[in-house]
């Protein structure tokens with residue numbers, strides 16, 4: 001069976017409908033809900049299979065948008081009948097979480113639009129998208145410095161990444177359970193400050209993450225493109241301008257020694273842990289061609305850091321925190337491979353991009369649609385029937 005058919009079958013098997021809302025579970029056994037950035041990945045995958053389904057997936061996301069514009073990172077359309085392998089967190093709300101995730105929505109919408117130029121779909125999505133991006137630009141940037149903050153590591157989508165050890169007060173070497181218990185304490189505190197990002201940020205966990213801001217830069221450009229299509233000219237100028245401001249702020253406040261580091265606290269203290277995040281600015285074209293080439297040569301292709309047999313580990317081999325079976329502390333994930341692939345293509349680094357595609361395909365062949373993969377052996381870990389492997393269809 002060819003790969004497209006396999007992906008299509010997996011997406012069909014994981015698809016659910018609830019009260020007229022359609023969405024795809026990242027993995028029925030481990031993640032039986034709708035997740036924000038997962039759904040954006042799903043839409044990107046489905047745009048190659050059935051744009052109609054891709055649209056439904058994104059429209060469902062907008063149904064649970066908060067009044068302030070935030071779209072929650074989890075929507076519990078239905079509670080699962082069997083217990084899941086992951087604990088369910090009490091967010092204090094009945095049917096959603098109260099955190100968000102990297103804002104990939106505009107990119108996903110634009111990708112679908114490029115396939116079928118359905119303006120009615122853009123019109124349906126636009127009001128919710130506009131509120132969502134304004135939320136990031138305002139509520140998550142209380143000092144107007146043009147970088148968006150997260151109030152919990154889970155908002156990065158990379159729950160236990162070592163980028164967050166320092167702000168969480170955790171040692172570099174730790175267990176998944178230690179990490180989870182500290183994050184659970186933070187969820188409780190998030191609840192106490194009523195999920196008001198401006199309050200939670202100052203007192204508890206205040207991180208400006210590189211991938212999230214790079215994703216914001218790219219998505220604000222997509223918002224500008226969408227606004228042009230809809231003849232919302234003032235919005236188009238505004239979103240493009242905001243994209244440039246965020247890109248510039250990243251250069252000023254995150255860059256040091258030619259690398260982009262996530263920062264913590266009000267003084268933008270750089271968190272100097274080498275993770276795949278170093279490559280994420282390429283996704284949004286933030287680096288010059290020379291910077292990108294040097295980054296790739298010195299780090300991506302460096303066997304002491306990110307060059308392994310099976311692709312790009314999420315954490316550099318040179319870090320004490322590297323663990324090939326450590327969730328976001330080492331394994332290869334298909335989403336990060338996809339972001340890096342897209343970044344390399346932007347800089348016309350074709351050979352390097354092709355290698356990531358081949359390694360991704362090899363992982364799927366060897367270990368199937370698993371959540372993460374050991375970068376040294378290719379062994380699959382975590383959730384089964386996990387959708388993100390479908391992103392290889394978009395490595396083109």
Ligand code: GLC
Pocket residue numbers: 026031035037038156157158159
């Ligand atoms: C894990 C991942 C997160 C993803 C979720 C559902 O928590 O860290 O990025 O959204 O699973 O797949």
